[in-house]
Amino acid sequence: MTKSAEMIWLDAIEANEAGDRATALSLAEEVVSIDESHADAWFAIAQWVLPVDSRGKQQMPDMIQSSKSMAASRKAVELDPDNEHAWRIGGEIIVAHLGMLEHGLKWWEDRKEVAPSDVLPYFEQISILIRMGCFEQAGEFLDVLDRMVERQPSKSLETRAKRLRIIYEEQSSMEEELSFEPQNSNDESWGLISRMRKKKPLTETYFLLMFVMPIVFLLGSLASYLFAGIPYATVIVMLIIVALYFVVINLSRRLLLKLNRPESFLNRAIDTEASSGKVCVPEEIRSSKLYTYVIGKRTPAFQERLGLIEESGEALPRKWRPSVPEL
Secondary structure, eight states, X not given: OOOOHHHHHHHHHHHHHTTOHHHHHHHHHHHHHHOTTOHHXXXXXXXXXXXXXXXXXXXXXOHHHHHHHHHHHHHHHHHOTTOHHHHHHHHHIIIIITOOXXXXXXXXXXXXXXXXXXXXXXXHHHHHHHHHTOHHHHHHHHHHHHHHHHHSOOHHHHHHHHHHHHHHHHHHHHHHHSOXXXXXXXXXXXXXXXXXXXXXXXXXXHHIIIXXXXXXXXXXXXXXXXXXXXXXXXXXXXXXXXXXXXXXXHHHHHHHHHHTHHHHHHHHHHHHHHHHTSBOSOHHHHTSHHHHHHHHTSOHHXXXXXXXXXXXXXXXXXXXXXXXXOO
């Protein structure tokens, strides 16, 4: 007797609970082949097609797995728009793993239509807009987010919104000093990237040890000399050193951002290629140590897809502009 879609679905759940992910996935795919409107099965496929974590270490999906998960997530939210988890999975896959930033903006815009009070789409869209260098639009979305957070009192949301505001202000102020349009091959910032192409960017740890700590040590030594002989001198000096550490860290952060500007700009160029499906990074930079370092931090699916874009060799038009949703 032929099993119904619901009976096969129960078998899929049982297989997944038993740890047989491959069988569970195969059964879920059979379910949707029989009943294309089975929202739970589509959602399960979106999850089960992704690799299982190994020994507590997260395993990254390849491009095929990411694409299948994205397609299943899209079907799941079509059938069940209230499935917040499906929206989250789809949003992560489309941006972090496939690098389709413009599609990511549209994905979260669609989420707004079914959940107008949900703040997550604004967090995600602002992050994407900052990555793409669309600071004017990011600022507008951030203002809306701040008002929404005020209406939904939550310490975690407030903290996250403030952190995003700091990132936005840092990046936008840096952009005012020196802007970058990857689609313009004559942009002066390409020269900056080219000059630094043989070097890796400074890590925060290296910057801390080689720049911040020596300054704090010198100032701390001076404080120790000045307060020598007074009561509780050791305690006072320790408090001063701690305060100096945080002051110097905050003051020097902008310097670190400036020093690592080539990395930031190259990341934007790579995001532009992945989002547009066209190339803009010069070959001399693509074969550089800096490029190898930057692309090495991306997910396997992202690297795989970007490789296909590079092979196509279709140049990004100078007049290209990202498609950005309006408020």
